[in-house]
Amino acid sequence: MGLDSVELVMSIEDKFGIQIEDSEAEKIRTVQDFADIVFSRIITNPTDKCLTQIVFYRIRKVLRNLSSTEKEIRPDTKISELLTQTQLKEKWSLLKTELGLELPNLVALDFNPELGSHVKIFGIKTIKRTTPVSKGTIRQLVDWTISLNRDKFIDVEKISSKYEIERIICGITEDRIGVPISEIELHHSFTNDLGVD
Structure with missing residues (x-):
């Protein structure tokens, strides 16, 4: 170790x-x-609250306002289906502000999917680029958001599930x-x- x-x-x-x-x-x-x-x-300390459900509904409400889509926003909806590549930077920043929460940082592949998945030096694959956040689902975004904002959402004195x-x-x-x-x-x-x- x-x-x-x-x-x-x-x-x-x-x-x-x-x-x-x-x-x-x-x-x-x-x-x-x-x-x-x-x-x-x-x-x-089991409770009736469902943390993922609470965060999902908050994210969904803001995304509906930002993406102006009639598309049903479900847990398995990909982020890229709601925010186009050209909208992503501006809307991601607005999403953070509206939610008042930390979100995962967007990466180069979010803005340019044509980039290779690896950085090559002298023709040798050396470094794997970070996976684009926008390829994730709303369910993953909920998990990431809860992890990044754990102190706001989870009281360690009152843990209610293994998920927390x-x-x-x-x-x-x-x-x-x-x-x-x-x-x-x-x-x-x-x-x-x-x-x-």
Whole structure:
């Protein structure tokens, strides 16, 4: 386990007020493994609120106003179906302002899909470009938004589901490791997929 991993574990321990034994920390391979360990340590307080539903309705309301579309906005609707490439920069900024929330940062491929998915140096594929945020779905946008705004939406003293733990861990991973939130999925390996040593 490298120093980045140790720092990530310590950040998660601090956030949830728990202790993860070294032997357990060494077994954490994926984001989901981390969430499972944290979930097993804390007592959840189930509530009737559905965080994803609340955030979805907020995003949908603002998107309806911004995109002026009659198209039904569903969780599986792609962001690119609602905001054209030419509208994206301006409308994304307005979406952030109207919601009053952090959203994932747009990347070069959002504005120019003709760019290769990898940066090449001397003809050798070296660096994979970040996946375009606009290719994500509204469901993914909801997840990313909750992770980025976890302190506004989730009270760690009143965790009500494993989902909330997963969103907090993804958000902290983005902060500590620097991997964009849109690139972090629960099945990702910290070392192989996210580059954590």
